[in-house]
Amino acid sequence: MNFEDYQIVSSTPDELKQMFAEMGVPPFRAAQLFDWIHKKGVLAPAEMTNLPENIKAELARSGALQSVQVGDVFTSVDGTRKLEIMLRDEKTVETVLIPDGAKLTQCISSQVGCSVGCEFCRSGKFGFKRNLTAAEIIGQVLVARDYYNPGEQLTNVVFMGIGEPLHNYDNVLRTYQLLCHPDGLNLSSRKVTISTAGILRGIEKLGRDTDGKAALAISLHAADEATRRRLVTGMKASLAEIIDSLKKYPLPKRRRFTIEYVLVKGVNDSDEDARNLVRLLNPIPVKVNLLPLNPHDLSDMEPPDDVRVAAFQQILVSKGISVFMRKRRGDDIKAACGQLLGKKEES
Numbered sequence: 001m002n003f004e005d006y007q008i009v010s011s012t013p014d015e016l017k018q019m020f021a022e023m024g025v026p027p028f029r030a031a032q033l034f035d036w037i038h039k040k041g042v043l044a045p046a047e048m049t050n051l052p053e054n055i056k057a058e059l060a061r062s063g064a065l066q067s068v069q070v071g072d073v074f075t076s077v078d079g080t081r082k083l084e085i086m087l088r089d090e091k092t093v094e095t096v097l098i099p100d101g102a103k104l105t106q107c108i109s110s111q112v113g114c115s116v117g118c119e120f121c122r123s124g125k126f127g128f129k130r131n132l133t134a135a136e137i138i139g140q141v142l143v144a145r146d147y148y149n150p151g152e153q154l155t156n157v158v159f160m161g162i163g164e165p166l167h168n169y170d171n172v173l174r175t176y177q178l179l180c181h182p183d184g185l186n187l188s189s190r191k192v193t194i195s196t197a198g199i200l201r202g203i204e205k206l207g208r209d210t211d212g213k214a215a216l217a218i219s220l221h222a223a224d225e226a227t228r229r230r231l232v233t234g235m236k237a238s239l240a241e242i243i244d245s246l247k248k249y250p251l252p253k254r255r256r257f258t259i260e261y262v263l264v265k266g267v268n269d270s271d272e273d274a275r276n277l278v279r280l281l282n283p284i285p286v287k288v289n290l291l292p293l294n295p296h297d298l299s300d301m302e303p304p305d306d307v308r309v310a311a312f313q314q315i316l317v318s319k320g321i322s323v324f325m326r327k328r329r330g331d332d333i334k335a336a337c338g339q340l341l342g343k344k345e346e347s
């Protein structure tokens with residue numbers, strides 16, 4: 001028996017069955033192992049009481065369940081926790097647990113670095129290093145369970161950490177499917193949000209592969225092409241093409257896209273920008289998340305003042321658009337949107 005070649009934590013029950021079949025282990029063990037990892041949230045082989053000794057021993061020896069490990073942990077005054085995630089090649093990413101009433105949202109990373117390189121985002125400032133494997137992406141959710149507060153239960157997952165999820169399509173899709181698996185965490189598809197800067201082919205594939213069920217957030221940040229190019233520097237797709245791809249997305253009834261719009265002082269925060277945004281979004285069902293820019297050391301850009309933010313918001317609301325102001329969480333521990341960066345990448 002040898003688990004080393006297998007991505008056990010990112011395997012489906014059927015794949016585990018296949019793996020066990022090749023090792024001469026009875027197929028029902030696959031469901032037991034999947035249950036321990038994904039439903040019970042146990043990664044220590046010794047605690048997997050209904051598995052035979054030889055399987056537990058090999059799981060322990062190979063370290064196959066430790067796809068990632070937790071490094072430093074930072075806790076914000078608002079209860080947000082940022083976990084440094086150590087990868088086997090000594091690179092690091094970050095994941096954030098965000099409590100909000102009865103909700104617990106985890107923000108996960110999909111890449112080391114990011115090739116899109118948005119002007120205001122810390123995560124892309126050192127370029128792209130590599131894609132995370134599916135085992136490393138789901139691993140962030142599995143290891144974070146040790147950092148829930150008593151009574152907390154994961155309710156939402158957002159792909160809004162480091163990286164552009166749709167540039168790592170297959171591994172992100174697999175993670176989405178594992179998170180929603182009925183024998184595992186069993187999250188509803190509407191509770192797992194994939195956020196993209198606008199990868200057209202990825203949006204199209206995601207629509208097809210999930211029947212439009214995956215909750216989609218689009219980081220738009222601009223309502224005219226020139227401003228968009230200034231802010232989202234590394235993206236080829238035009239705004240018109242992105243809106244077109246959303247029109248074609250097989251969105252289920254009563255569902256809406258989330259549009260993320262980082263408000264940057266003097267760049268995209270005028271009344272005219274707001275009116276252009278209303279016009280641009282008119283043909284599609286949306287809710288808009290407004291995020292006043294979180295300032296950080298790697299960008300000169302600043303957030304607008306509160307009066308400007310309120311005026312911008314009011315224009316959208318007056319035209320019937322649902323607007324959510326993204327609360328700034330974990331700012332004191334650099335866990336807020338756009339502030340994440342692997343530790344090693346900084347040095």
Ligand code: SAH
Pocket residue numbers: 118120121122159160161162163164165195196197217218219260261262291292293294295296337338339
């Ligand atoms: N790459 C994906 C997902 C990760 S970023 C994407 O861009 O959608 C998650 C969100 O944080 C995006 O909407 C991004 O634009 C936003 N963000 C990045 N830098 C920010 C900053 N400095 N202040 C506020 N939000 C920021």
Ligand code: SF4
Pocket residue numbers: 114115116117118121122123124161162163164197219338
């Ligand atoms: Fe990449 Fe998203 Fe940051 Fe842009 S905002 S650099 S796409 S992680």
